[in-house]
Amino acid sequence: MEGDIVQMGAYVGAGLACTGMGGAAVGVGHVVGNFLSGALRNPSAAAGQTATMFIGIAFAEALGIFSFLVALLLMFAV
Amino acid sequence: MRPDKRRTSDLADEAKGEEGGLVFHPMDQFLVKPLFGDGPVGMFTITNVTLWMALTVLCIIALLVLGTRSRAIIPSRTQSVAELAYGFIFKMVEDVAGKEAIKFFPLVMTLFLFIVFANFLGLLPMSFTTTSHIAVTAVMAMGVFLLVTLVGFWKHGLGFLGIFWISSAPLILRPILALIEVISYFVRPLSHSIRLAGNMMAGHAVIKVFAAFAAVLAISPFAIVAITAIYALEVLVSFIQAYVFAILTCVYLKDAVSDPHH
Numbered sequence: 001m002e003g004d005i006v007q008m009g010a011y012v013g014a015g016l017a018c019t020g021m022g023g024a025a026v027g028v029g030h031v032v033g034n035f036l037s038g039a040l041r042n043p044s045a046a047a048g049q050t051a052t053m054f055i056g057i058a059f060a061e062a063l064g065i066f067s068f069l070v071a072l073l074l075m076f077a078v
Numbered sequence: 079m080r081p082d083k084r085r086t087s088d089l090a091d092e093a094k095g096e097e098g099g100l101v102f103h104p105m106d107q108f109l110v111k112p113l114f115g116d117g118p119v120g121m122f123t124i125t126n127v128t129l130w131m132a133l134t135v136l137c138i139i140a141l142l143v144l145g146t147r148s149r150a151i152i153p154s155r156t157q158s159v160a161e162l163a164y165g166f167i168f169k170m171v172e173d174v175a176g177k178e179a180i181k182f183f184p185l186v187m188t189l190f191l192f193i194v195f196a197n198f199l200g201l202l203p204m205s206f207t208t209t210s211h212i213a214v215t216a217v218m219a220m221g222v223f224l225l226v227t228l229v230g231f232w233k234h235g236l237g238f239l240g241i242f243w244i245s246s247a248p249l250i251l252r253p254i255l256a257l258i259e260v261i262s263y264f265v266r267p268l269s270h271s272i273r274l275a276g277n278m279m280a281g282h283a284v285i286k287v288f289a290a291f292a293a294v295l296a297i298s299p300f301a302i303v304a305i306t307a308i309y310a311l312e313v314l315v316s317f318i319q320a321y322v323f324a325i326l327t328c329v330y331l332k333d334a335v336s337d338p339h340h
Binding site (some may be wrong): 040051054055057058062064066068069 | 097170173174185269272273277280318321322326329
């Protein structure tokens with residue numbers, strides 16, 4: 001019985017950890033949206049900044065991936 | 079530690095037996111199995127990871143050696159792909175990491191080609207995605223991290239520590255920023271490797287989840303359309319993640335080769 005409660009906690013925690021991915025989604029959307037609004041104002045400068053946009057996406061996404069990792073750890077490792 | 083600790087394969091067997099559950103477990107595809115026989119996986123066992131990594135290397139050799147063999151003025155399609163990949167990465171290293179980092183171009187090119195081919199081979203049905211394992215990506219990320227640290231100290235000596243001391247910030251903020259910078263520096267290999275592995279694992283698991291739903295008659299047309307759409311997305315993600323891995327390598331290398339007190 002005790003073990004079941006621990007397991008339930010791990011699964012509930014894994015589900016809760018996935019809410020962190022929503023934050024990463026907001027962050028990535030914010031980066032790309034701002035890049036697009038800037039690019040439409042000055043299309044000639046946009047091509048040189050796509051690399052910067054991808055770096056920004058990568059950093060915003062990293063934290064969402066961490067929450068995914070926490071969920072996986074709770075599911076399979078704890 | 080959970081008392082009844084179970085392995086992924088046990089979970090998979092359980093999922094198969096459940097009534098109304100998935101036909102196969104979506105994480106089944108990431109199991110590392112010996113290629114010959116059923117023995118335990120040791121350090122030198124030939125597994126499916128070994129096979130697909132070898133295939134990845136063979137594909138890269140095929141593209142670069144066979145593609146550039148004729149050296150035609152008007153390139154064939156294979157030669158065009160090889161030249162485009164070379165030019166694309168060369169320009170990226172030059173733009174992002176700077177002119178001094180151009181001697182690290184072979185490293186970035188190798189990493190990019192390995193990851194992009196491993197990701198694309200992993201999209202073939204019944205194949206194995208080597209980059210979905212943290213063990214594989216962590217080796218590459220740790221290699222980049224150690225290289226950046228060693229090159230930084232070799233080039234600048236103790237002055238390399240200046241990247242943690244941001245001289246453009248107000249003096250009172252600098253110790254706090256230095257702490258944050260140190261933490262973010264040491265978290266780099268973790269985020270660098272987990273980003274790639276996590277994206278690959280999550281994407282392929284989603285494809286498999288929809289593939290399992292295709293066996294349920296009521297929603298199978300929806301599931302098949304969804305697999306097609308997600309597969310197209312995964313092709314894009316496979317390329318973008320390889321690109322992101324390579325570009326972050328360049329960003330980190332820039333810290334090592336450029337002046338830390340800019």
